[in-house]
Amino acid sequence: MLILKSEIFLNLTKLNLKHNCLPHLAASSLFLIIAPFIFSIKNLDAIHSAFILERFISLIGIVLFTPVFLPEQGKEISETIFTKYISSTTIYFIRIIIAMVFYSIFIFLFIYIMINKNCSIDLIKYSFGTFSSGLFIGSIGILSYALFNNVTIAYMIPFLYYMINMFTKDKYVKMFYLFSMELKSFYEKYWLFAFGLILICVGIFIKYIKNIHFV
Numbered sequence: 001m002l003i004l005k006s007e008i009f010l011n012l013t014k015l016n017l018k019h020n021c022l023p024h025l026a027a028s029s030l031f032l033i034i035a036p037f038i039f040s041i042k043n044l045d046a047i048h049s050a051f052i053l054e055r056f057i058s059l060i061g062i063v064l065f066t067p068v069f070l071p072e073q074g075k076e077i078s079e080t081i082f083t084k085y086i087s088s089t090t091i092y093f094i095r096i097i098i099a100m101v102f103y104s105i106f107i108f109l110f111i112y113i114m115i116n117k118n119c120s121i122d123l124i125k126y127s128f129g130t131f132s133s134g135l136f137i138g139s140i141g142i143l144s145y146a147l148f149n150n151v152t153i154a155y156m157i158p159f160l161y162y163m164i165n166m167f168t169k170d171k172y173v174k175m176f177y178l179f180s181m182e183l184k185s186f187y188e189k190y191w192l193f194a195f196g197l198i199l200i201c202v203g204i205f206i207k208y209i210k211n212i213h214f215v
Contacts, residue, residue: 024067025102028060032110044119050181053130055166057110058178061134062158064099065200066141068092069207070151088211092204099138107131129186132193133178137162139199146203146210 035041039052069092107130111123137158145154162178170177170188176195180188 024063024099027063028102028106031057031060031063032106035110041114041119042117044114044121046120047182047184049114049119049121049126050129050179052114053107053111053126054133054179054181057107057130058133058137059162060103060106061131061136061138062141062155062162064103065096065135065138066145066154066158067151068095068099068142068203069145069149071095087208089204089208092207096200096204100135103134104131107134125186126181128193129181129189132189132196135196136176136192136199137178139196139203142203143199143206146206149210 035052035056039056041049041052044052104127107127108123111121111127111130114121115123140158140161141154144157145151148154161173165173165178170180170183175188175191177188178192180186
């Protein structure tokens, strides 16, 4: 039984990489390629480095995390979702893990390149800070998708939250401010990371309840 479940887990991972992740990974890669042409990433201090990471690279979180429920529209994957061997919730978490792994790799590589171009930033600290901001706005997308079952709305709401942060700073969002590293503050990142995980779990729970009633 353990071998069977491991095989199903591996097959589901491959399916999601093939049918769900590739377009979003390609879009995220494009973000990373475009960034150096929009912003210089040479000889930056910590504040200017944080500006690029928080204002631009964090947006990849919306691209990677928001479409967690989108593959259900594909027949090959949707037929697997309600199998007796594995629950839909497990499949959603598989997609989340895939997104987290690739998002971490993208951030790590981008910051590593910045360091090699003489930017004054800490690899681990700024990787976590950028990941936390991206995870949080991505989790808003997941929750929005679960609530409204509309991918357009799911993308719009986290982007709206991003714009609120950009134009009003931390006036309204307080400890959930996305760009705190620019202000040389880091404690907000722990709030973003923790509540990002919570919102993901809430979104998946809502989707699970809807699936039960749908079935």
